[in-house]
Amino acid sequence: MHKIYYPYEEFKEDLKILTQKIDQPFDTILGIARGGLSMAQMLGEYYDLREIYALNTIGYEGTQKLKSVEVFNIPDLKSSKQVLLVDDIVDSGDTLLEVLKVLKEIYPQVTFLTASLFYKKSAKIAPTWYVKVPKGWIEFFWSEDLK
Amino acid sequence: MHKIYYPYEEFKEDLKILTQKIDQPFDTILGIARGGLSMAQMLGEYYDLREIYALNTIGYEGTQKLKSVEVFNIPDLKSSKQVLLVDDIVDSGDTLLEVLKVLKEIYPQVTFLTASLFYKKSAKIAPTWYVKVPKGWIEFFWSEDLK
Numbered sequence: 001m002h003k004i005y006y007p008y009e010e011f012k013e014d015l016k017i018l019t020q021k022i023d024q025p026f027d028t029i030l031g032i033a034r035g036g037l038s039m040a041q042m043l044g045e046y047y048d049l050r051e052i053y054a055l056n057t058i059g060y061e062g063t064q065k066l067k068s069v070e071v072f073n074i075p076d077l078k079s080s081k082q083v084l085l086v087d088d089i090v091d092s093g094d095t096l097l098e099v100l101k102v103l104k105e106i107y108p109q110v111t112f113l114t115a116s117l118f119y120k121k122s123a124k125i126a127p128t129w130y131v132k133v134p135k136g137w138i139e140f141f142w143s144e145d146l147k
Numbered sequence: 148m149h150k151i152y153y154p155y156e157e158f159k160e161d162l163k164i165l166t167q168k169i170d171q172p173f174d175t176i177l178g179i180a181r182g183g184l185s186m187a188q189m190l191g192e193y194y195d196l197r198e199i200y201a202l203n204t205i206g207y208e209g210t211q212k213l214k215s216v217e218v219f220n221i222p223d224l225k226s227s228k229q230v231l232l233v234d235d236i237v238d239s240g241d242t243l244l245e246v247l248k249v250l251k252e253i254y255p256q257v258t259f260l261t262a263s264l265f266y267k268k269s270a271k272i273a274p275t276w277y278v279k280v281p282k283g284w285i286e287f288f289w290s291e292d293l294k
Contacts, residue, residue: 053201073223
């Protein structure tokens with residue numbers, strides 16, 4: 001698959017575009033680690049929110065190509081009404097689907113909105129807002145720049 | 148106080164310096180939100196660790212200038228042996244002191260190492276590793292670049 005380097009400068013511009021698209025209020029940003037952490041931090045600064053949380057997922061390849069996703073380190077959302085869930089890319093959609101399922105079970109009263117930089121149209125779920133469709137394998141600056 | 152803009156390029160170079168200084172093993176990186184999130188993500192990619200967690204703090208100004216820090220959303224560290232705690236700056240040291248106190252109470256068997264980009268020599272605690280002493284008020288790129 002064609003590799004495309006994604007530099008910080010493009011990330012910054014894409015986050016600006018994302019903030020222009022986001023047209024619903026939220027009081028909490030929840031980044032899916034690792035991919036959503038820098039996004040969560042920068043959007044948290046932009047929206048002047050201190051409720052910037054993270055959670056973790058692990059994907060397991062099961063039999064017959066069934067993928068299961070474990071969601072853990074879920075933050076306390078008792079005081080949150082609208083949560084913006086952020087991740088770098090919605091690829092298969094497996095992670096986002098499972099995260100939303102788990103979060104809605106625990107916090108049925110919370111509205112969950114979702115945002116990503118990239119979204120593959122073949123994914124099982126679309127984020128509420130996204131910026132780009134990937135045209136190859138994205139090599140994010142956070143994976144490449146310390147090499 | 149003299150303001151100093153801290154761009155992504157300097158952050159990247161400083162993280163490289165930090166990785167050269169870090170000379171003890173760890174199996175988990177724990178970022179103090181919001182300041183430590185991008186650091187945690189990039190170091191997690193560099194060290195190829197998936198155990199990249201976050202926690203939150205709130206500082207309250209009490210009477211007689213006593214500052215109290217609340218630590219919450221503490222991740223599950225039962226499987227961790229050595230945790231690298233990261234934050235952008237150790238300023239007064241109040242946050243790092245309280246975070247370490249709370250974490251050591253809950254996880255007495257875990258070794259906690261600490262790393263920051265900036266460290267003020269007047270702080271009550273020094274991180275295990277740091278890169279720079281601030282020569283003014285640091286305006287980090289993550290606070291400035293979406294403005």
